Amino acid sequence: MTTPTFEGALNSSVLNETIHALTQQILATTDTTRTDRLWPADPIIFQTNPLNIAYGACGTALFLKETLGALPSAVTDWICAQPIDNASYPPGLYSGVAGVAWTFAELGMLDRAWDVFRFIPESPLAFRCSDIFNGAAGWGLAALHLY
Numbered sequence: 001m002t003t004p005t006f007e008g009a010l011n012s013s014v015l016n017e018t019i020h021a022l023t024q025q026i027l028a029t030t031d032t033t034r035t036d037r038l039w040p041a042d043p044i045i046f047q048t049n050p051l052n053i054a055y056g057a058c059g060t061a062l063f064l065k066e067t068l069g070a071l072p073s074a075v076t077d078w079i080c081a082q083p084i085d086n087a088s089y090p091p092g093l094y095s096g097v098a099g100v101a102w103t104f105a106e107l108g109m110l111d112r113a114w115d116v117f118r119f120i121p122e123s124p125l126a127f128r129c130s131d132i133f134n135g136a137a138g139w140g141l142a143a144l145h146l147y
Contacts (some may be wrong), residue, residue, distance in 0.1 A: 025068045026060060027093055032078045049088045051079065054133070062106060071107065079103075086123040092131070093138025094108035097123070101141045139144060 022049050029039055031051040037045050038057040045055040057079055063073055071079075090096035104113035120126060120139050129135030 018129065019067055023064065026064060026074045027072070030072070030075060032074050035082070038078055040127045051082050051084065051103075052095045053103065054094040057099055057104035058105045060140070062103060065107060076107065078108075080090055080112070085120065086119055086125070089119070089123075089129075090129070090134045091120045091123050091136065091139045092129070092134035093141055094133045096134065096138070098142035102145055103144055110146075116140065117146060 012141060026039060032037065035050065037050050038059050043054045048055055050056045050135075051058050053062070057075075061071055061075060061079060064075065084097065084100060086097075089100065091098055093099045093102065097116055100115035101113045102114060104110070125135075125138055126139070130137055132138040
């Protein structure tokens with residue numbers, strides 16, 4: 001069996017230019033006047049919550065933190081201002097509270113991360129689902145990360 005080769009593989013300058021362009025587009029489309037989303041998103045955001053990692057602000061915020069080194073203060077303020085409750089947020093890593101807590105930890109807001117994380121055991125959905133995306137496995141991974 002041979003190792004596949006890729007003709008015209010991307011070089012680091014093309015990747016850097018692409019990341020820069022994506023970052024600039026995200027920053028240009030930031031809308032802190034809305035409460036249902038911070039950036040244009042998959043329509044499923046309107047069936048979930050505005051902060052989740054999969055469709056909401058937290059996933060994009062983690063990308064921006066990685067590329068910029070820190071979030072613009074308006075983005076941090078918007079994320080911190082969003083109400084978080086057990087009715088709108090499942091416990092999972094990608095769709096819910098565990099991912100939001102993980103994001104706060106990555107942004108250096110450990111106290112806020114723990115405050116949010118403490119909602120999970122009280123959730124009526126805490127053990128309804130066992131997967132990483134929505135359920136207890138995601139909760140467990142976030143617990144390990146925060147530990």
